[in-house]
Amino acid sequence: MIRVAEIFHSIQGEGILAGTPSVFIRVSGCNLRCRWCDTEYTSWQPEGTMRAVHEIVHEVLAYRCPYVVLTGGEPFLYPELAALCQQLRAADRHLTIETAATIYREVPCDLLSLSPKLSNSTPWQREGGRFARRHERQRIQLEVLGRFLTNYRDYQVKFVVEQPSDLDEIQMLLARLPPIPKERILLMPQGVTPEELRERGRWLVEACKQFGYRYCPRLQIELFGNRRGV
Numbered sequence: 271m272i273r274v275a276e277i278f279h280s281i282q283g284e285g286i287l288a289g290t291p292s293v294f295i296r297v298s299g300c301n302l303r304c305r306w307c308d309t310e311y312t313s314w315q316p317e318g319t320m321r322a323v324h325e326i327v328h329e330v331l332a333y334r335c336p337y338v339v340l341t342g343g344e345p346f347l348y349p350e351l352a353a354l355c356q357q358l359r360a361a362d363r364h365l366t367i368e369t370a371a372t373i374y375r376e377v378p379c380d381l382l383s384l385s386p387k388l389s390n391s392t393p394w395q396r397e398g399g400r401f402a403r404r405h406e407r408q409r410i411q412l413e414v415l416g417r418f419l420t421n422y423r424d425y426q427v428k429f430v431v432e433q434p435s436d437l438d439e440i441q442m443l444l445a446r447l448p449p450i451p452k453e454r455i456l457l458m459p460q461g462v463t464p465e466e467l468r469e470r471g472r473w474l475v476e477a478c479k480q481f482g483y484r485y486c487p488r489l490q491i492e493l494f495g496n497r498r499g500v
């Protein structure tokens with residue numbers, strides 16, 4: 271059983287497949303508590319119902335959409351992830367999995383979207399900081415990241431960037447990982463309004479030009495605002 275917050279049809283808003291019509295399976299439950307999490311109903315206040323794999327597959331296939339995105343929350347929390355991925359790929363779906371890359375499992379997919387969380391995510395000021403220490407301990411798992419980068423063929427690495435100093439942190443982290451081609455590294459502005467994204471996006475584009483990384487939009491926020499099911 272997998273706890274699912276929502277299943278919906280939209281376009282992929284982020285990453286190298288941005289703009290691609292896709293069905294999203296958003297699982298609920300996360301081992302992190304990012305300060306700026308844009309899906310708190312899967313992390314800080316997890317919602318959703320426990321669903322059997324065959325039920326989820328049935329609902330997703332009904333959309334007749336070739337692209338499926340498994341997102342969260344943290345999909346890798348669930349051992350049943352492998353069965354879900356196998357069944358979706360057996361039905362010829364292109365499968366992207368989005369993860370913070372703190373828990374390793376080997377599952378079939380077409381694109382693995384790794385998003386290790388920088389220190390800007392740690393919730394020191396939220397709820398008296400009660401999740402901050404655990405978040406800080408768990409947010410970067412070098413061994414897990416290394417295994418994902420070595421064992422998965424198609425991946426992208428997406429960083430949520432808030433301030434220029436985050437770029438130094440990214441460089442330090444990359445130096446401790448197996449080499450990653452620059453075109454697979456994406457910088458995405460932190461922000462939940464189109465205005466915030468535009469403001470951060472402008473200097474982030476300059477950083478992309480400097481380092482040769484890709485700029486990552488958040489089309490779902492630009493088009494619909496920070497809403498569920500889009």
Ligand code: SF4
Nearest residue numbers: 300302304307313343
């Ligand atoms: S890892 Fe993702 S789902 Fe979990 S708290 Fe952070 S932003 Fe939210």
